[in-house]
Amino acid sequence: MKKPIVIGVTGGSGSGKTSVSRAILDKFTDVSILLLEQDFYYKDQSQLPFEERLKTNYDHPFAFDTDLFIEDLMKLIRYESIDQPVYDYAMHTRSDKVIHREPKDVIIVEGILILEDERLRNLMDIKVYVDTDDDIRIIRRIKRDMEERGRTLDSVIHQYLSVVKPMHQQFIEPTKKFADIIIPEGGQNQVAIDLMTTKIASILSDNRQK
Numbered sequence: 001m002k003k004p005i006v007i008g009v010t011g012g013s014g015s016g017k018t019s020v021s022r023a024i025l026d027k028f029t030d031v032s033i034l035l036l037e038q039d040f041y042y043k044d045q046s047q048l049p050f051e052e053r054l055k056t057n058y059d060h061p062f063a064f065d066t067d068l069f070i071e072d073l074m075k076l077i078r079y080e081s082i083d084q085p086v087y088d089y090a091m092h093t094r095s096d097k098v099i100h101r102e103p104k105d106v107i108i109v110e111g112i113l114i115l116e117d118e119r120l121r122n123l124m125d126i127k128v129y130v131d132t133d134d135d136i137r138i139i140r141r142i143k144r145d146m147e148e149r150g151r152t153l154d155s156v157i158h159q160y161l162s163v164v165k166p167m168h169q170q171f172i173e174p175t176k177k178f179a180d181i182i183i184p185e186g187g188q189n190q191v192a193i194d195l196m197t198t199k200i201a202s203i204l205s206d207n208r209q210k
């Protein structure tokens, strides 16, 4: 039976997962690809006061609504559409909007903990870990969180040292062993992007001949 190709792209925060995923996406002009970000599936916390949401550990598997994420991914694999939740980083909760997404022949699933859950891993055809040094990741994160996610320098540093770093070591780094491909230094690794693109094109061509 026809089935979309599912590519998982993981790595630590700021490693370049989104940049790698977009670089792959940009390589395909004639095939439309769906990018499904795990971050959109952070649990809804609208019932909690804002001050309480600040205390959540966003780098622990419990922070995600993984059942909903799997449910939506399975629908896309069955070529059914989904209403994807939308996440607001400044408010630390889901927004009341959803985005209607149509299924595609290629799905890129991207996020810090996508290889942590065995059920998710089993849905992926290719698993990629973007491996970037911790110092580079924290520098990128400071810049991004201050420019795009409404954070202060002190809050980014405090969150990194108290939560992001230990959770990375406990939950994210160990998932490297599940990866088929480990890409050093994120989005600028053109050789890795080209290899991935060639592999995806070859699977697509095989699928068309079936």
Ligand SMILES: Nc1ncnc2c1ncn2[C@@H]1O[C@H](COP(=O)(O)OP(=O)(O)O)[C@@H](O)[C@H]1O
Binding pocket: 011, 012, 013, 014, 015, 016, 017, 018, 019, 020, 140, 141, 144, 185, 186, 187, 188, 189
């Ligand atoms: N190879 C790279 N060189 C320089 N900056 C990069 C590179 N890859 C990503 N970035 C920047 O670092 C930040 C985090 O990258 P992103 O792809 O969003 O990482 P992730 O999705 O893993 O958190 C972004 O602002 C992005 O523009």
Ligand SMILES: Nc1ccn([C@@H]2O[C@H](COP(=O)(O)O)[C@@H](O)[C@H]2O)c(=O)n1
Binding pocket: 012, 013, 014, 017, 039, 042, 058, 059, 088, 089, 091, 092, 093, 111, 112, 164
């Ligand atoms: N309310 C939130 C939700 C998540 N985060 C942080 O986002 C990181 C994951 O996103 P990347 O794009 O960096 O992979 C994760 O490390 C969480 O700490 C947050 O700060 N606030």
